[in-house]
Amino acid sequence: MERYFIDLMLDQVKRGNRAGHTFNKQAWADMLAVFNAQFGSQYDKDVLKSRYSALWKQFNDVKILLGQSGFSWDESRQMLVADDYVWDAYIKAHPEARSYSTKSFMNFNDLCLIYGYTTADGRYSRSSHDVDFDDDVHGVNLVEGFCGQVPSTTERLRTDWTPAMDQYFIELLLDQVGRGNKSGDTFNKQAWNDMLASFNAKFGPQHGKRVLRHRYKKLWKYYSDAKALLKQNGFSWDEMQQMVTANDDVWDAYIKANPHARAYRKKTLPNYSDLALIYESTYDNYSQELFLTVGEGKDSQNRPSGDRTRTYWTPPMDRYLVDLLLDQLLKGNKLGQTFITQAWTEMTASFNTTFRSKYERDVLKNRYKHLRKQFNEIKNLLKQDGFSWDESKEMLTAEDPVWDAYTKVNNFPLLIRKRVLFST
Structure with a gap:
């Protein structure tokens, strides 16, 4: 609920609906309607405004602590950190700060964007339009650094x-x-x-x-x-x-x-x-086993007791799926990077009949995407000096120094080094 509320506030900041130290009347009405629809609740505006004030207090408390000597921000744990003697001295003078020594703030970066330009007396020090968000793929602007040290618009890190x-x-x-x-x-x-x-x-x-x-x-x-x-x-x-x-x-x-x-x-x-x-x-029709590749299939007889329904991919299953894909390709049913709906329907029915399974279409689709990724990795490797394809072994080959140099630079999955790819 808190994460959703923060997303709603970020959206209103983007729309320029923050005025002074709070949001305008229409913004609160919109957020309340969306929030109640999402959670099936019947809260009034005062509930959200109360939470807004509580989050503002938390944000200001953390910001004040970050301004003290000896305190810093741990990005991996999303919390304030300091040596024990620093905490002890500060808590002795400010007992109310004790909870912050063990509390994580998963949304602090976003709160910087919501409250960061609001001064201690409640005035808004910059226009909300100075904070630029883009929900589309083509622009995500992140504010680097912590509030009070927020870079100007031209200094922000932009990722297109x-x-x-x-x-x-x-x-x-x-x-x-x-x-x-x-x-x-x-x-x-x-x-x-x-x-x-x-x-x-x-x-x-x-x-x-x-x-x-x-x-x-x-x-x-x-x-x-x-x-x-x-x-x-x-x-x-x-x-x-x-x-x-x-x-x-x-x-x-x-x-x-x-x-x-x-x-x-x-x-x-x-x-x-x-x-x-x-x-x-949880995964009812999927599991980590979707990512098993050729030669790494598990015997369904060895499933742990009480394990969830899983997709145990075996070489025969991969081979049969590849044959189905080839058949649909020859029928002209491939459109762009994938196949038409009817093709997936036919392949799913045939696959389930052959293996007496009850998989949904998405299970096959995700295996297809995994095989496509695997193919692209092999294709890219074959373009590199020193790599070749061994038809008899049906696998990539290269001298050990070539492999070692490539995996060191490219963080490449080591499993591919010894993997047999009969259907490449």
Whole structure:
């Protein structure tokens, strides 16, 4: 609820609806309507305003502490840190600060953007238009540094996101999910380090971990909003257009009650099924086993007791899926990077019949995307000096020094070094 409320406030800041030390009347009305619709509540404006004041107090307390000697911000833990003797001395003089010594503030960066330009006496020191947000792929502006030291507009770090960057980042996230490095709502520290190294190797060294984490939260919002829409009567998913669709009267009625949903009326979400794998806390039709590759399949007889339903990919399953894909390709049913809806329907039915399974279409689609990623990795490697394809072994080959040099520079998955790829 707090995360959602903060997102609503960020949206209103972007729209220029912050006046003085608070938001204008229409902004509060819009936020209240959207919040109550999201959580099925019946709160009045005073509830949100009270939370707004509480968050402002927390923000100011942390900001004051960061201004004291010996205190600093731990980005990985999202909390204030200081030596014990520093905390002891400060708490002795300010007992109310004790809770901040063990409390994390997952949304502090966003609170900087909401409260950062408000002075202690409640006046607004800069125009809300100075804070530039862009919800679209093509521009995500992050304020670097902490409030009170917020750079000017021209000094802000700007990351111009492109569809290619989103696709690569999502593939990195999927890979880390497959490795079991997602804990709760986020990834462990090593996973973020690995993803950042890979991302910067591909798109340049100027990106920081905060940039990726901000995009991770933004993609989570897109997914959550789309998922909420699909639960409403009259809304459905258009596989061809990769977007949420509904009749005009359905959209009009919903947007009237939920103004924030307007953006999704024409917004495409080409990675929606991948985002489901990343952000869902449980997997009924998916699991980490989706990411098993050729030669790494598990015997279904060895499943742990009480384990959830999982997709155990084996070489015969991959081989059969590849044959289905080839058949649909020959029929002319491939459109762009994927296949038409009817093709997926036919392949899913045939696959389930052969393996006596009950998989949904998205299971096959995600395996297809994984195989495509694997193919692109091999294709890129074959363009490098020293790499070649061994037809008899059906695998990539190179001298050990070539492999060692490449994996050191490119953070490349070591498994590919010994992997047999019979269907490449």
